[in-house]
Amino acid sequence: MSSEPEREISKKLLDLEQRSVIKFLTKEGKKPKEIIERMVAVYGESAPSYYKVKFWSKQFKWGRESIEDGPHTGRPVEATSEEMCQKLESLILADRRMKVSTLAEETGISAGAVWTIIHEKLDMSKVSARWVPRMLSPFQKDTRRQCCQENLELLTEDPEHFFQRLVIGDETWVYHRDPESKIESMQWKHKTSPKPKKFKVEIFAGKVMATFFWDEKRLLLLEFMPQKTTITGQTYANTITALREAIKEKRRAAPS
DSSP states (O other): OOOHHHHHHHHHHHHHHHHHHHHHHHHTTOOHHHHHHHHHHHHGGGSOOHHHHHHHHHHHHTTOOOOSOOOOOSSOOOTTOHHHHHHHHHHHHHOTTOOHHHHHHHHTSOHHHHHHIIIIISOEEEEOOEEOSOOOOHHHHHHHHHHHHHHHHHHHHOTTTHHHHOOEEEEEEEESOOOSOTTTTOEEEETTSOOOEEOOOOOOSOEEEEEEEEOSSSEEEEEEOOTTOOOOHHHHHHHHHHHHHHHHHHHHHSOO
């Protein structure tokens, strides 16, 4: 039975061998997906993870020649130790948008070791935040629940014609631009964690209020409120009047 130091040496030699393969295939012009497919076919369960292939392929594509880990200052650290895993997870949970390069600087280990811990030890991946319409208060949630309950009762009473009569409306601010890109919103998460959401909308140079209504077949009304218009009861009354006329016109003109 081989000792722990012997196993560590064997693992290190295997890593260097696989990095050499990644370097060669990258210089041949192969993409990470092609490289991992070929390495899995050869190494089987001992093949590197796809994320490790992507990392080293990018390094060699940017001009790196060495397959060795870069030197580190200070006390030698066991890169994938339990203590290091806990430290990395604490840093990530404190700021889920932290970059791999920043994590490597904070912990004193290589970026490749950070990738290995994140994906293979912590089982985390980086995903983009999902846009949701808005943050609802408990009162707003309860109001929506009551509306849904009333609609459900109406559906039960007349299921045949309910959706034909139903008109849905909403209003929202339409912003001129969104300065935060999808990549900028990406966060680290475990596989079992819910996807991150974006609630807060930044204040931009320009925006306009859009009001719209639709039924099961068509858009009935779309209005954009003029700039510097004050929202009053009369404003909503005018919108409802316009909606009634739109319903009469579009439903009468629609084919049966």
